[in-house]
Every structure is written in C-alpha cells, then in structure tokens.
Amino acid sequence: MYTTLYRASEWLAFREQVLAHNGHRCRQCGRGPVEGVTLQAHHLYYLPGQLPWQYPLSAMETLCSGCHAREHGVLRPQHGWELLGIIDHGGLTGHCELCGHELRHGYLLGHPQWPPLQVGCQCAEALTGQPQATPSQQQRCQRFMNSRDWTCDERGVWHYRRRHYRIDIHPVAPGGAWQICINTRQGSLRYPDADSARLAVFTLLANNTLRQIAPPPRPSRKARTGQKQPSHPSQEVLP
Numbered sequence: 001m002y003t004t005l006y007r008a009s010e011w012l013a014f015r016e017q018v019l020a021h022n023g024h025r026c027r028q029c030g031r032g033p034v035e036g037v038t039l040q041a042h043h044l045y046y047l048p049g050q051l052p053w054q055y056p057l058s059a060m061e062t063l064c065s066g067c068h069a070r071e072h073g074v075l076r077p078q079h080g081w082e083l084l085g086i087i088d089h090g091g092l093t094g095h096c097e098l099c100g101h102e103l104r105h106g107y108l109l110g111h112p113q114w115p116p117l118q119v120g121c122q123c124a125e126a127l128t129g130q131p132q133a134t135p136s137q138q139q140r141c142q143r144f145m146n147s148r149d150w151t152c153d154e155r156g157v158w159h160y161r162r163r164h165y166r167i168d169i170h171p172v173a174p175g176g177a178w179q180i181c182i183n184t185r186q187g188s189l190r191y192p193d194a195d196s197a198r199l200a201v202f203t204l205l206a207n208n209t210l211r212q213i214a215p216p217p218r219p220s221r222k223a224r225t226g227q228k229q230p231s232h233p234s235q236e237v238l239p
Contacts, residue, residue, distance in 0.1 A: 014041070015041040019041065021057050022061060026039065028063060038065045039062055039063070039065075040064070040065055041060055041061075041063075042063045043055065044060065080113075081117075083107060083108070083130075085108045086107055087105065089105070094118065098120075105121070106118040107119050107123075107124035144205075145195070145198060149162075157170040158197075164183075165183060166183055167180065169197045169198060169201070177192065178196070182210070
C-alpha cells in the first residue's frame with residue numbers, strides 16, 4: 001500500500017510541483033539534475049489520514065537522494081557532530097571508523113541522529129567543522145602558556161624572547177583590547193585579553209608561520225663589518 005501510493009499519478013504530479021517550486025535544486029546541497037543527482041520530494045512532517053499529495057507546498061522540500069537518505073537516518077550525517085571526548089589507546093591500536101587509519105588518540109563524536117563515532121583528528125575536524133587539537137598539542141600549548149620565558153613588567157606588558165624574535169603583548173587601552181608586537185612591529189588584530197593574544201602567538205609558532213609574516217633580520221655585508229644600516233621594516237600585516 002505504501003509503495004503503491006508513491007506510484008500513483010496524483011503523487012507524481014504533486015512531486016513535480018514540489019521540485020518546480022524549489023527550482024529543481026536540492027534545498028540542502030544545492031545540486032540538481034545538471035550535476036547528475038536524482039531529486040526527490042521530502043515531507044517536512046506527516047499528518048494522520050493524509051495522502052502523500054494532500055499537503056501544502058510549505059510542508060514539502062526538494063532533496064537529492066543522498067540528502068534525503070541522511071534526513072531519514074539512512075546515511076551518516078555530514079554536519080551537526082560534536083566532540084564528546086578523546087580516547088588515548090596508548091599506542092596505534094585504535095582505528096578511525098571513517099578512513100580506517102590507525103589511531104593513538106581517538107576522537108569520540110556524537111550526533112542526535114546517529115550512533116557515536118570514533119575517528120581521527122582530521123576526520124573529526126571535517127565532521128565538526130572545528131579544528132581539533134591533539135592531546136600532545138594541548139600539552140604543548142599549556143606548557144607554552146605557563147612557560148617562565150613569559151615575563152610581565154610593571155606596566156602589564158607581556159614579553160617573550162625566541163631566537164631572533166622579541167614578542168610583546170600590551171594593552172591598547174586600559175581595560176580594553178590587547179595587541180601583539182613582534183620585533184617592534186605592531187599587529188593589526190585586537191584580542192579581548194592577554195591570554196588570547198598569547199594563544200595566537202603559540203599558533204604562529206606551532207604552524208611555523210612566524211617566519212613568514214615577520215622574517216628575522218638578515219644583516220648586510222656592511223652590517224657584518226660593523227657599519228650601521230638604516231632599517232626598513234616590512235609592510236606585511238601581523239596578526
């Protein structure tokens with residue numbers, strides 16, 4: 001009976017109305033027949049005693065077959081996942097349930113319409129849409145934030161030294177935003193507090209991008225012989 005209703009001429013005609021109403025495009029992924037997908041009419045809700053074609057167009061939407069299957073829980077959702085916790089296997093004994101790679105740290109993800117998944121860092125970032133730091137990165141960040149190399153002077157300015165770099169974090173205004181300064185060059189971004197600015201510095205160091213945005217000075221031949229050279233700071237924008 002159920003499948004027979006969806007073969008009836010009334011349903012086929014109503015289905016075409018729904019697809020035309022949505023411009024023959026999936027309301028979720030935006031694809032259509034040009035991209036080679038099959039479009040289907042999806043009920044946003046069901047009413048007892050109503051035949052499939054006895055609904056207003058506002059109760060319907062056009063979905064491709066893939067998005068329609070995910071909507072009914074047949075395929076794994078691609079969005080809406082949240083991190084539940086991180087599992088340390090103590091070695092490469094775990095496996096990502098998506099790509100099959102061996103895992104030391106498994107990211108346990110939850111979804112309201114799907115059973116929990118244990119995946120790797122990259123798959124966790126793809127499903128949650130958020131960067132996921134590994135436990136080792138979290139530990140490195142914590143050590144960096146608590147490092148004794150950070151000093152704070154009487155003005156409340158934070159200082160950090162790393163090889164050719166002198167990094168200062170200072171308030172732009174009393175009780176206001178904070179700014180990063182690298183080798184006397186001021187950054188363009190503002191941070192709500194000093195810890196947020198220091199975390200940005202850690203990200204620059206961890207991603208090895210500090211050298212790109214603030215290359216260390218390269219002494220010229222005259223500078224190496226002791227002759228003073230005029231400085232021409234780069235115009236690249238700091239974070």
